[in-house]
Amino acid sequence: MSSKLKELEEKLDPRVKRTRNLILTSFQSLLTEKGFESVSVQDVTNKAEINRVTFYAHFSDKYELLDYTVQKAFMSEVEKRNLNMCSYSPDNLRNLILIVCEFLVTLHSRCAQPHEQFESLVEGTFKKHLFELLSRWLKESKLPTELPATVATWAIYGLATHYSHLKKRPALETFVDEAFPLVAVNLEQFA
Amino acid sequence: MSSKLKELEEKLDPRVKRTRNLILTSFQSLLTEKGFESVSVQDVTNKAEINRVTFYAHFSDKYELLDYTVQKAFMSEVEKRNLNMCSYSPDNLRNLILIVCEFLVTLHSRCAQPHEQFESLVEGTFKKHLFELLSRWLKESKLPTELPATVATWAIYGLATHYSHLKKRPALETFVDEAFPLVAVNLEQFA
């Protein structure tokens, strides 16, 4: 899945790779500086030292750029922890919850004044991939998996959002201990 | 809560009420015609026959307008079914799930090509109110309610989104029968 994506990316024209990376890194550093809402396409292309029009050859707008960024970040996390090709187990679930929490905490620290609109956008992208992953985990089951996978996806993302918004965050492990059973109830039949 | 809001609105300058209504109805009909993404502030004010600048005296942008619209719609649904001031019971939960599903189905029928960004925005607003409602339901409990309320909020909204996106939707009652236990597991301790 994501390895296919990598292959595709590696075969690209070096100019394209270069430009895309310039856009990505400029975008990320601007995100930390000023926050998503106040970053313009102009800003990105200025920092990347490319022409503004070139930007539109790669992304249709800054929302698609955000999408792409989030997707890349999530996939690299998942691969790092080898969660991509496994099936449901309590341990895997714990790790997954953990990843999502970490991801959102990091996101908040790396993005100045993350406002609602921004978070909504990230959420949409992120959940899509989370759902795919969970569906893969439950795939071998003979039971219907759509609804449990849906509930789990949303519950995990919801809990992680909650955690990342707390003023005084407890230790991540502590939180995951509390959160885990709330998600696991509906998945245990697949263990 | 929402009654307070109504009181406030009724004391408004008639000119304000008039203008706001013009904006709201124009917006809604444009939503059905062209879909959220392709509606501009200009469009709204043209149809409402007010000056574009006047719009900004009422809403800071079209996103805030959407926010306001969703909020009003949700609250009126909740009040219609008297779900506002009660506490957790299986029956209330069923009705709540039902409302949310209906809301999203209606939304899709009333909005041309609802795209991701649009749905994300609706979701943000909607979940905020859903969470408040559920928290109110669980309030009297001595148990901690934050995490269960969070999970329930997200699970309900997730399931409703899933339902509203199905090509061939089963009868609403049937779906709610399936969905209900997945949400209720974590709330039964409050019954």
Added chain:
DNA sequence: TAACATAAACAACGTATGTAGTGTAGTTTA
């Protein structure tokens, strides 16, 4: 009804967006 307060209209401005056309320079393939 007179005095006051303020909502809305109108004109004008600077900025960001997204698109189109043309030329140039870097990349791939034969």
Added chain:
DNA sequence: TAAACTACACTACATACGTTGTTTATGTTA
């Protein structure tokens, strides 16, 4: 290495956004 391809730069344009200042009209209060 020559030919074909295409990513990028640059110019230009039409459109939408959000704000400011001024005037007019409508509503409120004394």
